[in-house]
Amino acid sequence: MSDKKENRAQIAIEKFIEFTDGEVASFFEACVHCGECAEACHFHLNTGGAKYTPTWKLEPMRRSYERHLAPLSGIKRALGLVPPEVDEAMLTEWEPLVYDSCNMCARCTLVCPMGLDIAGTIRKMREGFSAAGFVPEGLERAADFVRKTTSPMGITLKALTAQVRRVEKETGIEIHIDKRGAEYMATFSSMEVMGYPEVIAAYARLFKRAGVDWTISSKAYEATNVGVQIGSGPFAREIVARVVEAAEELEVKYLISPECGHAYGAVRWAGPNMMGRQFKFEVVHIVELLDRLRREGRIPVGRRDGRRMTLHDPCQIIRRGGLLREPRRLMADSCADFVEMKGAGVTNFCCGGGGGVSANPRAHDLQDAAFDSKQAQLDAIEGLEAVVVPCANCRSVFEDGLEAREMExxxxxxxxxxxxxxxxxxxxxA
Amino acid sequence: MRQRLPFIFSEILPPEARFFAEKSPPPLAGARTARLFALLALLTALIFTLAPAPLLAQSSVRPPGNAVTFPDAPEPGPANTLGTRSDAEIWDMIRGGSPRDPGVIFAPTPEGALMTTTGQQWRVLRERYIRKYAGWAPLAVIVLIALFHLIRGPMRLKEGRSGKTLPRFTLTARVAHWFMAVVFILLAISGLVILLGRVLIAPYLGREVNSALTSAAMQGHNLFGPLFILALFWLFVKFVAGNFFHPHDLKWIFRLGGLFGHHVSSRKFNFGEKTWFWLVVLVGAVIAASGVLMLFPWLTDDLRFLQLATVLHVLGAVLLISIAIGHIYVGTIGMEGSLDSMLKGEVDESWAREHHDIWYEQITGKKAHPETPKMKQEGAP
Amino acid sequence: MSFLAFVEGPLFYIAAAVFLLGAAWKILGLIRLGRRPDLAPPRGSAAWGFVRGNLRHFVPRGIFTRRTWLHIVAGYSFHIALAVLVFFGAFHIAFIERLTGLSWQALPRWGFIVAAEIAFAGLIVLWVRRISDPVMRQITRAEDHASTILTFLVMLTGCLALQESHASLRAIHMLFVDIWLLYFPFSRLMHAFTFVLSRGHSGATYGRKGINL
Known part of the structure; x- marks a missing residue:
């Protein structure tokens, strides 16, 4: 029994060490524990909890690094000055901090005088937690669904096809499935297929107007990657591989990543590294593609929406994805009364549900508390009528948060x- | 003795000498100003009572024969110079009056005087009285607190900790407090070395050690002095709200702050805390002003100001150090739950109910003591 | 050999060697841990991101300053004033000249005093913030206090020797300087060098994505 326990902690420690490269090590060395990161974290700001200080969430990994890997740690060990070994109790205590109270939104990096990428480090740290079996139940269940149906919400090919046929009927536009040699292959997040099928209709309408030749793969229609959220490299690779292989099989030139934050990061930035090679196609985010088409004149500026609108910046697309200007250019052309939130752009607040938090029912109260920051941003805009949220996950978090607050x-x-x-x-x- | 004090106040001190004492309080309206001035007057009285008392005590005793009784007094004048006149009369002429005459003690240069002797008075006061006795005050406070702690014991929370907390001080307020605390302690230690090194260090560790320590202490004291002024301003701005006196405070005074078991109601700050705040601010201002004068002595051409400055500086400092010891005691081991407010910014609800019940009611809207009739609620001070 | 000669001579040379070798060993060790190659097609330059990230984090972002101004003011006051003290104090320049023959314009005495005031005020605020805030109490470790207090003692003993009247005071200052140098490579003080790496790594990661955090 105790042997098994030690093994679990040992597995986590080995993963921590494996994922501590020069980048993470320099973060651990440079952190002076100034506490500024707490001032950027919506979990700390809205609960006041000191344990939600971002750098504190890295403690188990930092400890393993200082004990086993840090340069000059040999001298410290000889003097008995290295921190104690990470044990199972510590991992149990930290599991909610690592999974429930971090969206990997990277806002803390902005305020950090040392520029620590805590979000990226949490991602690497979750490798240790997931390998040792410290994963929230909600994420485990989503992973089970993915193993069975490729979708974390359990959407089968049959369900997708039914939605696509309905959209075809509604729009009168034909949507090809598995069209070999198409230029673009679109993927979706389960939330879009299930909750917002109007997104598929929008694709059909926009691509028809722009003359884009596109298709959907029957093997890989799901873009989300629960492996990235859990922090399991092998599992994340499996999910990415399915999409990559399908795209290459259909010989498309571009893979469209949908309005979903982590799905974009998973395939665009992490994907090639997980696969260990570059792809035979280019990954474009739908917002990036639409902006490109707009600038090429292939999507004309139609009639602007007259409502007072604002734009939410999904962390994984904007701050951690690099698409800062594209959504703003599109907004400027599409609505007549566009107002930025306070702190919009790189410094915008996360919705509170990213990084697997929204898939983790245990974290529900925390997520709701974190949404207070978003609510304050929205409340500050007078006469606001609509908010554009280019991420399906953020969108469902918004809907929950607004409903709980009875905001119209x-x-x-x-x-x-x-x-x-x-x-x-x-x-x-017509 | 006592009857002469008002006279000293109004007549002896030149108008300039009262300058900083009257100017230091911030401009405030109406009753507050009046209260402030009253307190200020009390305070100034306190300081001046302490300051010239030993001096006057000496001068009121008529010594036989030779007028100067201090052993450190100047050598007697040359013999047989003016025939029938006594040495004392000759020296009185040189001084421009009797050394017992306050006019001579405090005047810049008395009419017809050939020399001033205030420096000598000052030196005697400093060496024979202040240096000798100043160190006893903090020591006495320590002994008293130790006795209190042994006999009465620390004040525990009657209901124990509730686990629920209330916000009491903001981060900047806490940092302002601790900034002052650190600077105060550094200044207190270096100041006491300068003051008492000759008495407490030199005889035991040798003059060489005392010389080095005093040199170091003086450099440190001069360096941290300006930070004290910064700390004082910061502390004042952060804590002045809630620290104005209120008629309610009388109850606290009658019950001696609940030190001996009676329950006392209070708002955010009780009378003791308020008094401590104003003592720090006002005596601190006196210490700061006199310190500036010592750092930059060329600011005045009148040596009496410099002499007065050193006296006020040390008396004010000893007063604050003594009370600070009590403050530290109550803030740490003396009263359960007090330190939280300065370490976390939050206090336990039980602490708030027991020690600051009206404040508790003001910020929570709940009754502090459900079993007793509802406290009279008034607007915040 | 007098105590002063010891702390200014052999002990200083040992401490300086430990400082230089230890710091170099640590930095090289961090570089040697490497960085995983990134195969994702870049949108921006990682190298430029390394530089930009280093520069960007010198300038606090306005949106956070309402909550972080105290730390920013104290942090900058302390670090700038300390650098001025170390490199422009007349005694320090004289000491460096004795070691290396290099010399430059020193601050006047009043300038040194003003810089010392600012440095002390900054350091004290930074330290008391550590003890008076739940977040800071949570994340502060003994080594943070050790680094802060040791730096404070070096500064304090230096200023206590300002009268230049006693060799013993100067020797105490040098003793603390030596201890500080010996402790440096093993402590949080290394942030003086490692900040370049941490800002640079993040800058490169995000620079590659075409964004400057």
Whole structure:
């Protein structure tokens, strides 16, 4: 029994060490424990809990590094000055901190005088937790669904096809599945297929207007990657590989990553490293693609939406994805009364549900508390009528948060907003 | 003795000498100003009572024969110079009056005087009285607190900790407090070395050690002095709200702050805390002003100000150090739950109910003592 | 050999050697731990990101300053004033000249005093913040206090020797300088060098994605 226990902690420690490269080590060495990161973290700001200080969440990994890996640690060990070994009790205590109270949103990096990428380090640290079996139940269940159906919400190919057929009927536009040699292959997040099928309709309408040749793969329609959220490299690789292989099989030039934060990071930035090679196609985010098409003149500026709108910045697309200007250019062309939130752009607040938190029911109260920061941003804009949220996961978090607060505010995706501006043109064509 | 004090106040001190004492309080309206001035007057009285008392005590005793009784007094004048006149009369002429005459003690240069002797008075006061007795005050406070702690014991929370907390001080307020605390302790230690090194260090560790320590202490004291002024301003701004006196405080005074078991109601700050705040601010201002004068002596051409400055500086400092010891005691081991407010910014609800019940009611809207009739609620001071 | 000669001579040379070798060993060790190659097609330059990240984090972002101004003011006051003290104090320049023959313009005495005031005020605020805030109490470790207090003692003993009247005071200052140098490579004080790496790594990671955090 105790042997097994030691083994679990040992597994985690070995993973911590494995994932501590020069980057993470320099973070541990440079952190002076100044506590500024707490001032950027919506979990700390809205609960006051000192344990939610971002750098504190790294403690088990930092401890393993200082004990086993740090340069000059040999001298410290001889003097008995290294920290104690990480044990199972510590991992149990830290599991909620690592999974429930971190969206890997990287806002803390902005305020950190030393520029620590705590979000990226939490991602690496979760490798240790998941390898040792310290994973929240909600994420485990999502992983089970993925193993069975490729979708964390359990959406089967049959369900997808039914949705696609319904959209075809609604829009009168044909959508090809498994069209070999198409230029683009679109993927979706389960939330879009199940909750917001209007996104598929928007794709169809926009791509028809732009003359984009696109398809959906029957083998890999799911873009989300629960492996990345849990922090399991092998599992994440398995999910990415399915998409990559399907895209290469269909010989597409571009893979479209949907309005979903972590899905973009998983395939665009982490994907090639997980696969150990570059892809035979280019990964584009849907917002990036629409912006490209707009600038090429392939999607005309239609009738602007007159409502007072603002834009949420999904962390994994903006701050950690690098698409800062693209959504703003699209917004400027699509709505007549666009107002930025306070702190918009790189410094925007996370919705509170990213990084697997929204899939983890245990974290529900924390997520809801974290949404207070978002609510304050929204409340500060007078006469706000709608908020554009280009991430399906953020979008569902918004809907939950707004409902809990009884706030009347429409939440919509960026592709839908864009597609709706074309309504007049479509009517003319008809 | 006592009757002469008002006279000293109004007549002896030149108007300039009262300058900083009257100017130091911030401009405030109406009753507050009046209260402030009253306290200020009390305080100034306290300091001046302590300051010239030994001096006057000496001068009121008429010594036989030779007028100067201090052993450190100047050598007698040359013999037989003015025939029938006594040495004392000759020296009185040189001084421009009798050394027992306050006019001579405090005047810049008395009419017809050939020399001033205030420096000598000052030196005697400093060496024979202040240096000798100043160290006893903090020591006495320590002994008293130790006795209190042994006999009465620390004040425990009657209901124990509730686990629920209330916010009491913001981070900047806490940092302002601890900044002052650190600077105060550094200044207190270096100041006591300068003051008492000759008495407490030199005889035991030798003059060489005392010389080095005093040199070091003086450099440190001069360096941290300006930080004290910064700390004082910061502390004042952060804590002045809630520290104005209120008629309610009388109850606290009558019950001696609940030190001996009676329950006392209070708002955010009780009378003891308020008094400590104003003592720090006002005596601190006196210490700061006199310190500046010592750092930059060329600011005045009148040596009496410099002499007065050193006296006020040390008396004010000894007073604050003595009370600070009590403050530290109550803030740490003396009263359960007090330290939380300065370490975390939050206090336990039980602590708030027991020690600051009106404040508790003001910020929570709940009754502090459900079994007793509801406290009279008034607007915040 | 007098105590002063010892702390200014052999002990100083040993401490300086430990400082230089230890710091170099640590930095090289961190570089040697390497960085995983990134195969994702870049949108921006990692190298430029390394530089930009280092520069960007010198400037606090406005949106956080309402909550962090105290730390920013104290931090900058302390670090700048300390650098001025170390490199422009007349005694320090004289000491460096004795060792290396190099010399430059020193601060006037009043300038040194003003810098010392600022440095002490900054360091004291940074330290008391550690003891008076739940977040800081949570994340502060003994080594943070050790580094802070040791630096404080070096500064304090230096300023206590300002009268330049006693060799013993100077020797005590040098003793603390030596201890500080010996402790440096093993402590949080290493942040004086490692900040370049940590800001640079993050800068490179995000620079590659075309963003400057």
């Amino acid at each position: 505010l429409e939440v919509l995706g960026l592709s839908e907003l864009l597609a709706d501006t074309l309504a007049d043109l479509e009517a003319e064509d």
